[in-house]
Amino acid sequence: MNGWVFIRLVNALRQVSISISSQDIFDARTCLERYPTLPHKQVIKSLFIHRPQDAAIFETVWKIVVENAQFSEPENSRNGTSEKRIAENSDSQGIGGQGVGRGTGGISLTSIGDRPDLFRISNLIPFSRLEELAGKGIEFEEIVKAVLADIDYYTWINSFDLAYQRGILSEDEWFSHQNTRASILSEIRQKVLMSQVTLDNSWQPLVRQHWLFKPLSTLTEEEKELVRSSIRRWARKLALRPGLRWKSHTKGTIDIARIVRQSVQWDGHFFDLCYRYRIPHAPELVVLCDVSNSMASFVEFLIYLVTCLRTRFRKIRVFFFIDSVWDVTEYVWGDDLSGVKQEIKSWGHKVSLGFSDYGAVFKELAEYKLSEISSQAILMIMGDGKNNYRQAQPEYLARISEKVHKVFWLNPLELKEWSEPDNVMKEYQAYCSKVYRCRSASDLQRIVKDVF
Known part of the structure; x- marks a missing residue:
């Protein structure tokens, strides 16, 4: 690998949020020079990729930067090669029979056979089709779905399911099909990403697919676990804020006054070193979380954030709400949030009509719950601010804000959505200490560092 390609590769990986240190670069160059017979890709990947979850993005960047020959070929040449390769193998029929997808020459997954080759699948969709979809400005996942429909993917998987x-299928054949299905999805997603990066001449489409920056609502199960583990790690790194009082301890700052007093008792001949440390200031945390349908995909992570931070507070109370409030503090502790999910399903139907009413919720909190909350408490509101065109009643949030120490609001919507007609964020912002967009894992990380 020449130096210019290597530099472009390092820059691209850094652009897509993969951390590469100067030592990593030095080690990679040393290995490439010392072991020229080893595959360059394996050497670089082993030294640059420290987390398994970054492997997929590395593969995409490698194809674009290093294996970009297919993007430099003329369009006609690419389509001609693709059509020729597909035609050579078009006699084999899959379980679903002939498909009706919009792939090159009308070929689809159902006409490729039981074990489709990923190269042929990758070339079922011409670059012009990807360019057309990307030009419509639709979301990445919608483009992927459109491409899958074009190659008749859904008919193909339904035929195998049936x-x-x-x-008709044995267990081994079924598991083999599941692996093939996953490989196809990965290949199509990668091809769509490559087309977006090429068309935009920017790495931003790829950055948006990194688990740190993807919307929490679109994460896979593997990515969800990454977010949970990251939240645990962020919580462990947080240092407790010291209070004003001191307490004796076996380690910490040397307590001169206590040493002198002890020395006087022995006429100054003997003394022991005494230490002291500040007693942590641990205020009360009150969490008010919207669990309506529009917030369903975010509640799990927000509540998990609270459970990981519980050691930082003297007392934590958690309330769920839709158009009324109910206390769920006893259900939110531990890594297993199944109790929380069940509580949302059961109590949500009992105490709510199912449509958010922030004004009614703040009124209930101010009139019936506020007297039980400490004046040093921190109130954290988790909600999107969608009020179903009901009265905002901001005076009740103003009362709450005057009673508690601080009010933080975490909103999963984009900033531009806060000004929509049905959103009441603009009426509530004045009574909040800070308002945050909380849509991705990187947002959660920023909030943890800033608030706690």
Whole structure:
């Protein structure tokens, strides 16, 4: 690998939020020079990729930067090669028979056979089609779905599902199909990303697919676990804020006054070193969380954030609300949030009509719960501010804000959505200490550092 390509690769990986240190670069160059017979890709990947979750993005960047020959070929040449390769293998029929997808020459997954080759699948969709979809300005996931529909993917998987249900497929064949399905999805997503990066001449489309920056509502199960583990790690790194009082301890600042007093008792001949440390200031935390349908995909992470931070506060109370409030403090502790989810399903139907009413919630909190809350408490509101065109009643949030120490609001919507007609954020912001967009793992990280 020449130096210019290597520099472009390092820059691209850094652009997509993969951390590469100067030592990593030095080690990679040393290994490439010392072991020229080893595959360059394996050497660089082993030294640059420290987290398994970054491997997929590395593969995409490598294809664009290093293996970009297919993007430099003329369009006609690419399509011609693709059509020729597909035609050579078009006799094989899959379980679903002939498909009706919009791939090159009308070929689809159902006409490729039981074990489709990823190269052929990748070339079912011409670059012009990807360019057309990207030009419409639709979201990444919608483009992927459109491409899958074009190659008749859904008919193909349905045919295998039906065959398995009827007992036509063995267990081994079924698991093999599941692996093939995952590989196809990965290949199509990668191809869409490559087309977006090429068309935009920017790495931003790829950055948006990194688990740190993806919307929490679109994370895969693997990415959700990454966010949970990251929240635990962020919580462990937080230092407790010291209070004003001191307490004796075996380690900490040397307590001169206590040493002198002890020395006087022994006429100054003997003394022991005494230490002291500040007693942590741990105020009360009150969490008010919207669990309506529009917030469902975010509640799990926000509540998990609270559970990881519980050691920092003297007392934590958690309230759920839709158009009324109920206390769920006893259900939110521990890594297993199944109790929380069940509580949302059961109590949500009992005490709510199902449509958010922030004004009614703040009124209930101010009139019936506020007297139980400490004046040093921190109130954290988690909600999107969508009020279903009901009265905002901001005077009740003003009363709450005057009673508690600080009010923080975490909103999963984009900033421009806060000004929509049905959103009451603009009426509540004046009574909040800070308002944050909380849409991705990187937002959560920033909030943890700033607030706690």
